[in-house]
Amino acid sequence: xxxxxxxxEEILRLAAQHFKIPREELAPGDDFYKKLKIDSLRALExxxxxxxxxxxxxxxxxVQGVTDFRTLASRIQSRL
Amino acid sequence: xxxxxxxxxxxxxxxxxxxxxxxxxxxxxADREQERCRLTYRQFRDEAYRIAAGLEENGFAAGDRAxxxxxxxxxxxxxAYAIFYCGGxxxxxxxxxxxxxxxxxxxxxxxxxLIVEYPIWRALSQMDLSATQLQTVLVTxxxxxxxxxxxxxxEEFRGEKKAEFRTRQRQDPACIVYSSGTGGRxxxxxxxxxxxxxxxxxxxxxxxxxxxARYLSIIPTNHAIDFMGGFIMPFTGGGTVVHLRTLRPEYxxxxxxxxxxxxxxxxxxxxxxxxxxxxxxxxxLPAAKRRVLNALxxxxxxxxxxxxxxxxxxxxxxxxxxAFGGELRALLVGxxxxxxxxxxxxxxxxxxxxxxxxxxxxxxxITVNDMRPFCPDTLGKPVAxxxxxxxxxxxxxxxxxxxxxxxxxxxYLDDPELTAETIVDGWLMTGDLGKIDASGHLQLLGRKKxxxxxxxxxxxxxxxxxxxxxxLPLKEFCVFAANYLWPQRSMTGEQLVLVARVDPSQNPNGAxxxxxxKCNQRLVPYKRISGYILWDEDFPxxxxxxxxxxVLAEQIGRQVDRSAVQTL
Numbered sequence: 001x002x003x004x005x006x007x008x009e010e011i012l013r014l015a016a017q018h019f020k021i022p023r024e025e026l027a028p029g030d031d032f033y034k035k036l037k038i039d040s041l042r043a044l045e046x047x048x049x050x051x052x053x054x055x056x057x058x059x060x061x062x063v064q065g066v067t068d069f070r071t072l073a074s075r076i077q078s079r080l
Numbered sequence: 081x082x083x084x085x086x087x088x089x090x091x092x093x094x095x096x097x098x099x100x101x102x103x104x105x106x107x108x109x110a111d112r113e114q115e116r117c118r119l120t121y122r123q124f125r126d127e128a129y130r131i132a133a134g135l136e137e138n139g140f141a142a143g144d145r146a147x148x149x150x151x152x153x154x155x156x157x158x159x160a161y162a163i164f165y166c167g168g169x170x171x172x173x174x175x176x177x178x179x180x181x182x183x184x185x186x187x188x189x190x191x192x193x194l195i196v197e198y199p200i201w202r203a204l205s206q207m208d209l210s211a212t213q214l215q216t217v218l219v220t221x222x223x224x225x226x227x228x229x230x231x232x233x234x235e236e237f238r239g240e241k242k243a244e245f246r247t248r249q250r251q252d253p254a255c256i257v258y259s260s261g262t263g264g265r266x267x268x269x270x271x272x273x274x275x276x277x278x279x280x281x282x283x284x285x286x287x288x289x290x291x292x293a294r295y296l297s298i299i300p301t302n303h304a305i306d307f308m309g310g311f312i313m314p315f316t317g318g319g320t321v322v323h324l325r326t327l328r329p330e331y332x333x334x335x336x337x338x339x340x341x342x343x344x345x346x347x348x349x350x351x352x353x354x355x356x357x358x359x360x361x362x363x364x365l366p367a368a369k370r371r372v373l374n375a376l377x378x379x380x381x382x383x384x385x386x387x388x389x390x391x392x393x394x395x396x397x398x399x400x401x402x403a404f405g406g407e408l409r410a411l412l413v414g415x416x417x418x419x420x421x422x423x424x425x426x427x428x429x430x431x432x433x434x435x436x437x438x439x440x441x442x443x444x445x446i447t448v449n450d451m452r453p454f455c456p457d458t459l460g461k462p463v464a465x466x467x468x469x470x471x472x473x474x475x476x477x478x479x480x481x482x483x484x485x486x487x488x489x490x491x492y493l494d495d496p497e498l499t500a501e502t503i504v505d506g507w508l509m510t511g512d513l514g515k516i517d518a519s520g521h522l523q524l525l526g527r528k529k530x531x532x533x534x535x536x537x538x539x540x541x542x543x544x545x546x547x548x549x550x551x552l553p554l555k556e557f558c559v560f561a562a563n564y565l566w567p568q569r570s571m572t573g574e575q576l577v578l579v580a581r582v583d584p585s586q587n588p589n590g591a592x593x594x595x596x597x598k599c600n601q602r603l604v605p606y607k608r609i610s611g612y613i614l615w616d617e618d619f620p621x622x623x624x625x626x627x628x629x630x631v632l633a634e635q636i637g638r639q640v641d642r643s644a645v646q647t648l
Contacts, residue, residue: 033605040536040605041353044328057112060326061151061199064176067605 002080008073011050015069018049028070050076081288081317084281089248089273091164093280094315098125101318104291107154108339111325117154121318124158131162131218133239134232135193138216142167142246145256146193147186149173149200152297152323155220155234157311159195167246168193170255171268172302178604179203187211188266189256189493196231198222205229250274256493257304259440260531260539267541268493269440278486279443280312282464286448287343287410287434289317294407296322296335296344303537304444305345305414329353336405345412348422349535351433355425358400373397381428387452393430400429410434414445415537417524417571420456427454436460437522441508443487447522458521459514468522469507470515477515480528482507524571530564530629532574534606542576545607549578549599553592556581556619558627559609562645565637575610577645579636582614597648611645 002010008028016023019036026035033043044060050072051058056079066072082100087093098106102122109116119127140146146163148170150156163170171189173182175197182204186194195218196204205228219231248254254273258266287309289295297310314321322339324331335341346354362373376396383392390409394401401408410432418435426433436448437459446468449460462468466485473479488508491499502509511529514522531541542559549557562575582592600608615636620628 031601031605039349039353041327041329041349048328048330059199060328061197064199065178065604067601 002077004073004077007054007077007080008070010053011069011073011076014049014053015046018046026069028073029068031067032069032072033067047072054080056080081284081290084277084316087277088250089164089252090254090276090312091161091167091245091248093277094161094164094312095245097121097315097318101291104318105320106315107157107321107323108294109154109323109325110331110335112328112331113334116325119154124154124161128158128161128165129243130238131158131234132165132243133241134218134237135162135166135168135216135239136243137239137241138193140166140168140193140216142248143169143252144193145169145171145189145191146195147171147173147189147191148195148302149175149182149204150195150197150220151175151325152299152301152306152310153197153220153325154323155195155197156301156323157315157321159218160311162243163193164254165243165245167248169253172255172257172307174258174300174302175200176300176604179207183207183209183212185258185266185268186214189258189268192216194218195220195234198226198228201228201231202226205231248273250277251490253490255307257302257307257440260541260544265495265498265543266493267495267498269489270491270493271440271443271489275443275487275489276308276312278465279308279445280316282466282487283308283445283448284313284317285464286450287313287412289314289319289342291318293317293319293342294322294339295319296324296332296339296341298324298327298332298350299345299347299415299537303415304438304440305412308444309343309345309412329357333357333403336408337403338405340405340407342407342409343412344408345414347415347535347537348413348418349416351411351413351418351422351426352535355422358425358429377428380430384427384430384451385453388430388432390430390432397430401431404431412436414438416533416535419572423456427451427456436463437512437524439510441489441502441510442466442483442485443489446481446483446485446510449521455519455521458517458523460522461520462522468516471509473515478513478525479515481510481512481514481522481524483510484508525569526567526571527561527563530561530633532561532563532576533571534574535572536606538606540576540607545576545603545609548602549596552595552599553583554580555583556627558619558629558632560629560633560636562610562642565633566642567637576608578609578612579615579632580612581616581619593646593648600648609648611647613640613644613646 012026098121106121106124107119146168171191190213193216197220201219217231220234222228250273253270255271256268299306380396412434436445438445447460469482470479484507513526514524557580562577620631
């Protein structure tokens, strides 16, 4: 089973890929809205991509109010 | 459609709808691609009666207040119907607020009942609820093994006796709807049964419902547009409301074709997202197909400039309309300003975007574009029964928009002072600046009041967020809408700016900046300040030491410009 650090790293990599930003510009504690310059709908697109990658379903209420990669990773990790 | 003039209350009108179309489908609820339930009006009513019986048995009386706190779903509407059946006053709360904000509004509203979905209750039940007057809490979809504390599970809630319908009068409160104010001064708009019935009667000729018409409900139902478009209008016309338990764009797109949607309300953010997706698809077409598409779009644009011709648009641009299910009549957009070029994009495709202007204080819609002809740089003409005036107009015709109508709220809950400032001689002072053009269309050109509206239609008043910056080593501070300091004729890209009076010995650009950023991060993204300016004069204050915001704003606007803002 993946560790939280591995999950976080995969999320950062996929986010960088999806929004075409260098991976090294992203850090676990970053606010993904600000760093990726996205709105709430594009954030949901990212979450769908992550769901497909990790093979899980993350209900909308689980990501309500989540704004940083680290917290997002912990929500995903809890469903692995 | 029912003739609403014969009903004294929302409850009575909704009852009549249920009796008129008992076997028609009123609700479809899906979770992503899975349909979870489908209810006829008769089934909906039976479920609502059970909840109403339970409410009455638990002492819920006519005039009592009940809050609903859940994402869009069938139980939202069942709960609302039950509350109106009991003669109660509905307090629809925004499920996207924080737990602390939910507690503050529940306390302010003095709701005695809370109907809440489990994930929200899980957080709320950890809070101190002693400031609220909640006696009965109903929780929905709690897992079988979950601890629900003092709440009663939805499926177990019932009464021994059949619920009794309680009549209300048109001037009685129907809903208390918060237009803002979770951190400062809550603005609970008390809207009457008359407000809602008059509003519904005014707008349904524009967007009628009938058995088989389907509304896709994605904007939170506490928002005026979805409450009207996704509940009152369909239910008084025999229509169907479709709920998706997700806001994922891919499931919304799929829902159009699966459920052959007739109407959907959106905020500008969602419309722009749809536009972006369509433009990407068009750009990916082979060159020859793109040329054909562009030619058809030009033909449609020319043919529909004076008025919509849905049959022609559907014929010319069949594939595009098929992607929207083939039955779409209009996307209703409001809550915030929509850029004209976005409206033009959809209009050229023959997809009607019914944009308009409204506010919670006026129930829902004040003006609406009826597309006859298409005027993308305006917000349309006043809806039936609405009077709109421009006060203190300058030489350019721009002044404050004032509104008078039977849809204007009764008052702000427990705030006679604010009510008296806002409703003057029967006219609602909107605080928005605009003008009416020669064809009677309204154009909005700025705000008089110190607030912003986000692309998701959220009203943010600076007082709502200032408390998050308390405790910082600032002599004084104040948050303003940037356009309040430096007025400009634009309704997009609105931002909040913090003005800080610091002690000269502090290091404003080092520690102060990072402290401000930390506080800012505690706010949800759409409430955050975009930057700050440093001010080296004491803030002007009243005798009771309240900051004279308008005087301070005027001083700042005179002495510095936007370049003084240090971006966070």
